[in-house]
Amino acid sequence: MKKKEIKGLAAFELLGGLDDGMIMESILPEKAPTFSLAPKKRSPFMGFMNSGPGAAVAVTVVAVAVSLSVLAGLVLVGRITGILPPIQELGHDTQAPPTQTRPDIQNGVILPPVAQDPSAESSQLAVLSDGIKVNPKGYCVYISGQQIDADGELVHFDGDGPGAANRLGEIMDEIPSLRTGGNVYTLQLPPGMVARRLRVFAVSQTQPLVFETILDESAETDDAEGLLQHLTELRDGRYIVVLNVFYSSYASENEYKLGEDEYAFSLTVDSFVDPEAPVRIMNGDTTYFLEGYTLEKIYYDAEQKKEIVQKYDGAQGILEEPVGELPTAMVERGDSLFLYLAPFYDLRKVTIFYGDLTRWGEMGYDTPLDDFSTWMEAGDYYFVITAVYLGTGESEILEFPIHIRLVEEPKE
Amino acid sequence: MEQDYARASTRDGEIIELFWQRDERAIRLTADRYGGLCTHVAMNILGNAADAEECVNDTYLKAWNAIPPSRPSVLSAFLIRITRNLALDRFRAKGRLKRREGLTVMLSELGECIPAPEEGGAEELMGHIKTFLAAAEDTDRKLFVGRYFHAYEVGRMAEALGLSPNAVSLRLHRTREKLRVYLQERGYSV
Numbered sequence: 052m053k054k055k056e057i058k059g060l061a062a063f064e065l066l067g068g069l070d071d072g073m074i075m076e077s078i079l080p081e082k083a084p085t086f087s088l089a090p091k092k093r094s095p096f097m098g099f100m101n102s103g104p105g106a107a108v109a110v111t112v113v114a115v116a117v118s119l120s121v122l123a124g125l126v127l128v129g130r131i132t133g134i135l136p137p138i139q140e141l142g143h144d145t146q147a148p149p150t151q152t153r154p155d156i157q158n159g160v161i162l163p164p165v166a167q168d169p170s171a172e173s174s175q176l177a178v179l180s181d182g183i184k185v186n187p188k189g190y191c192v193y194i195s196g197q198q199i200d201a202d203g204e205l206v207h208f209d210g211d212g213p214g215a216a217n218r219l220g221e222i223m224d225e226i227p228s229l230r231t232g233g234n235v236y237t238l239q240l241p242p243g244m245v246a247r248r249l250r251v252f253a254v255s256q257t258q259p260l261v262f263e264t265i266l267d268e269s270a271e272t273d274d275a276e277g278l279l280q281h282l283t284e285l286r287d288g289r290y291i292v293v294l295n296v297f298y299s300s301y302a303s304e305n306e307y308k309l310g311e312d313e314y315a316f317s318l319t320v321d322s323f324v325d326p327e328a329p330v331r332i333m334n335g336d337t338t339y340f341l342e343g344y345t346l347e348k349i350y351y352d353a354e355q356k357k358e359i360v361q362k363y364d365g366a367q368g369i370l371e372e373p374v375g376e377l378p379t380a381m382v383e384r385g386d387s388l389f390l391y392l393a394p395f396y397d398l399r400k401v402t403i404f405y406g407d408l409t410r411w412g413e414m415g416y417d418t419p420l421d422d423f424s425t426w427m428e429a430g431d432y433y434f435v436i437t438a439v440y441l442g443t444g445e446s447e448i449l450e451f452p453i454h455i456r457l458v459e460e461p462k463e
Numbered sequence: 464m465e466q467d468y469a470r471a472s473t474r475d476g477e478i479i480e481l482f483w484q485r486d487e488r489a490i491r492l493t494a495d496r497y498g499g500l501c502t503h504v505a506m507n508i509l510g511n512a513a514d515a516e517e518c519v520n521d522t523y524l525k526a527w528n529a530i531p532p533s534r535p536s537v538l539s540a541f542l543i544r545i546t547r548n549l550a551l552d553r554f555r556a557k558g559r560l561k562r563r564e565g566l567t568v569m570l571s572e573l574g575e576c577i578p579a580p581e582e583g584g585a586e587e588l589m590g591h592i593k594t595f596l597a598a599a600e601d602t603d604r605k606l607f608v609g610r611y612f613h614a615y616e617v618g619r620m621a622e623a624l625g626l627s628p629n630a631v632s633l634r635l636h637r638t639r640e641k642l643r644v645y646l647q648e649r650g651y652s653v
Binding site for chain 2: 055058059062063064067069070073074075077079080
């Protein structure tokens with residue numbers, strides 16, 4: 052147990068002395084317990100009890116099952132969420148095919164799978180997080196000019212498309228993007244669709260495959276919370292998630308057949324928790340984290356095999372203050388720069404100044420900073436981030452200065 | 464609302480009276496009325512139905528042994544405290560920390576804002592915490608107590624209170640930070 056957790060346990064015990072009134076006023080209405088599989092064992096690669104295609108459907112549902120009678124699909128949940136929102140709120144088409152039966156997994160009983168009416172609209176994968184919903188019509192994994200092929204290898208290519216057709220799909224639309232504050236990862240699959248394999252790739256040339264989970268007939272299940280455990284442990288950064296699914300459809304009245312498909316989406320993870328530190332810039336594997344204008348540079352040191360945090364003290368205020376004391380984010384040519392704002396912070400504009408404080412110009416919310424290093428000349432810049440803090444009904448305009456040094460030569 | 468409270472108090476009073484008379488119907492009525500509540504408290508901490516059930520059964524026994532001489536003014540709070548303590552003991556004894564990731568996150572959060580009480584100093588520290596919470600906004604207090612007394616998950620509280628999980632996390636963070644500063648100003652090292 053870590054020291055913080057031991058301290059926390061003592062504090063948790065101490066809070067037993069709270070007043071009756073405080074205890075009673077904070078009791079939530081009782082609800083039916085959520086379904087979860089009894090944990091059998093933990094393993095790096097999680098599998099599921101799968102006695103056949105039928106059982107696989109309901110097993111995958113697992114995670115958070117309370118509202119299944121409301122939801123038309125199956126749900127995987129990456130972190131503890133409690134009750135899922137009713138499907139109306141998700142904006143899904145809730146009309147179920149006439150022949151559909153929904154799986155009943157209450158009390159641990161797994162019934163036969165949902166069969167899909169072939170006349171129903173083709174299945175779509177909906178990815179939800181923090182209220183964002185995406186319905187992709189097709190998929191093709193693009194990472195800034197690179198592509199992940201069917202074997203999980205990064206393939207470089209020139210031009211606008213990947214060339215030959217590949218298993219990941221022929222539709223060249225950019226895959227949907229998902230950004231999460233680290234709260235809830237929710238994948239919703241349509242009826243009759245079963246998650247078979249989940250692969251997560253980091254946007255990295257060195258070791259793209261971060262982890263993989265395979266639904267194996269012989270593997271035992273872990274508890275629901277562990278199902279997408281790895282997703283919740285992802286470091287801040289950008290990832291590509293590829294999900295293989297099985298789906299069933301009716302071949303005749305009493306017969307269904309299985310097919311296989313793949314879906315992909317990009318996932319950006321940023322775990323802002325500190326409302327005093329709303330701005331974060333990521334440059335490849337290095338994160339510049341502004342906390343009250345004190346910059347922390349977080350990077351992985353391969354020699355020491357651990358994350359290093361370097362702190363730089365910075366002066367408060369906007370550019371009228373001595374800018375030399377502002378923390379500096381080092382960016383080299385070709386780096387992609389990502390600017391993240393914490394939840395409830397709404398970006399209004401980014402005002403850019405040259406090193407001599409001459410105004411360069413402004414960028415609105417829609418202008419990405421990703422390729423900043425490709426179109427700016429080397430030198431010093433000051434980005435003043437103007438954001439509105441929305442919070443819970445509050446509204447406040449804030450400005451955060453960042454000093455960025457763009458260099459031509461690689462960092463030593 | 465007041466009528467409901469009065470009715471509840473009367474029913475609790477009747478149950479407590481049965482405890483005092485050593486009438487075993489007290490246990491059955493307690494289980495009927497508060498079994499679900501105690502089970503939820505135990506489940507929030509232990510995460511395991513079998514352990515939670517044992518914990519709740521032990522709660523009834525403890526209550527039986529405690530009343531009399533106790534005559535709790537709010538029976539439900541009295542029972543919740545017993546269940547909570549029993550669940551904590553069981554949690555420690557079985558070394559379940561590693562399996563309850565949600566709980567470890569919660570405990571880490573709490574460890575960042577409340578210091579370990581020094582010898583004999585728990586009551587004074589608790590007094591400060593109560594004063595702080597009493598002065599806090601209603602929703603912030605409910606969220607804080609919900610999370611760090613009842614061990615509710617963020618998502619569940621969000622749904623019950625009609626907030627987004629983000630909003631709940633943000634409010635909890637702010638309250639923890641304010642509490643940390645509050646205790647530091649009173650000489651505690653956090």
